[in-house]
Amino acid sequence: MKTAILIKALCEPMRYSIFQQLLVRKHCVRSLSKKMGITESAISQHMKVLREAGLVYGEKYGYHTHYLPCQEAVDCLAESFEQMRQQSLSLNRDPKLCECAFREGEESK
Amino acid sequence: MKTAILIKALCEPMRYSIFQQLLVRKHCVRSLSKKMGITESAISQHMKVLREAGLVYGEKYGYHTHYLPCQEAVDCLAESFEQMRQQSLSLNRDPKLCECAFREGEESK
DNA sequence: TATATAATTAAGTCATCGCTAAATCAGAGG
DNA sequence: CCTCTGATTTAGCGATGACTTAATTATATA
Numbered sequence: 001m002k003t004a005i006l007i008k009a010l011c012e013p014m015r016y017s018i019f020q021q022l023l024v025r026k027h028c029v030r031s032l033s034k035k036m037g038i039t040e041s042a043i044s045q046h047m048k049v050l051r052e053a054g055l056v057y058g059e060k061y062g063y064h065t066h067y068l069p070c071q072e073a074v075d076c077l078a079e080s081f082e083q084m085r086q087q088s089l090s091l092n093r094d095p096k097l098c099e100c101a102f103r104e105g106e107e108s109k
Numbered sequence: 110m111k112t113a114i115l116i117k118a119l120c121e122p123m124r125y126s127i128f129q130q131l132l133v134r135k136h137c138v139r140s141l142s143k144k145m146g147i148t149e150s151a152i153s154q155h156m157k158v159l160r161e162a163g164l165v166y167g168e169k170y171g172y173h174t175h176y177l178p179c180q181e182a183v184d185c186l187a188e189s190f191e192q193m194r195q196q197s198l199s200l201n202r203d204p205k206l207c208e209c210a211f212r213e214g215e216e217s218k
Numbered sequence: 219t220a221t222a223t224a225a226t227t228a229a230g231t232c233a234t235c236g237c238t239a240a241a242t243c244a245g246a247g248g
Numbered sequence: 249c250c251t252c253t254g255a256t257t258t259a260g261c262g263a264t265g266a267c268t269t270a271a272t273t274a275t276a277t278a
Binding site for chain 2: 011025075078
């Protein structure tokens with residue numbers, strides 16, 4: 001699972017809010033529409049983005065579709081950023097890495 | 110520190126790649142320009158976004174400015190997503206939360 | 219102070235994205 | 249089968265954003 005794709009879907013403020021709501025409890029499209037103050041159409045389009053990124057999935061119950069977060073995606077995000085945290089700590093700790101990577105490999109034209 | 114702002118800055122693919130490079134070692138603008146294959150101007154604009162989001166900062170060394178990630182921001186991200194992971198686990202575990210929040214509070218026009 | 223170099227800013231272009239309204243699709247139940 | 253309802257898709261608009269080139273700023277050093 002690819003972290004860059006997940007955060008690309010999550011970074012839009014409205015979608016981030018929607019996702020946070022889904023972490024509290026399941027929601028159908030209409031419920032989210034009311035809560036967020038945008039049309040059901042807009043919610044549906046956001047859900048499509050979240051769904052195709054692998055962040056959420058829907059369960060059909062009669063008339064309604066209940067959306068909820070994919071555990072696998074949330075795990076992936078948590079692990080990726082924990083790894084970044086470790087990398088950053090290492091970088092600050094290791095003085096050998098505290099040099100710019102630029103080397104004069106270019107020709108002046 | 111606000112997670113939504115951090116991921117909004119990070120979600121752009123080029124900026125995500127830049128940030129990953131900075132987790133390995135410091136880089137100046139020119140170095141990133143070479144590595145990423147876009148102009149220094151474009152890199153500089155990306156750095157501005159990352160800087161203003163609080164994700165990176167620059168240290169001046171002679172001619173060069175070395176950019177590196179802010180530990181505080183990386184910590185914030187790691188903690189936020191770990192919290193999401195816990196929320197998601199709770200949601201899947203608690204059957205009471207497995208209901209859509211929608212209630213018929215609307216008037217049919 | 220003058221100059222060379224790194225970095226930033228400005229201007230402009232092209233593509234992407236989020237939203238609404240309206241149309242369409244899908245399924246449950248009379 | 250028909251209808252009602254929830255959800256999705258389509259079309260179009262306005263805004264945002266990523267990139268380039270060119271101009272500008274800032275600074276280290278001769």
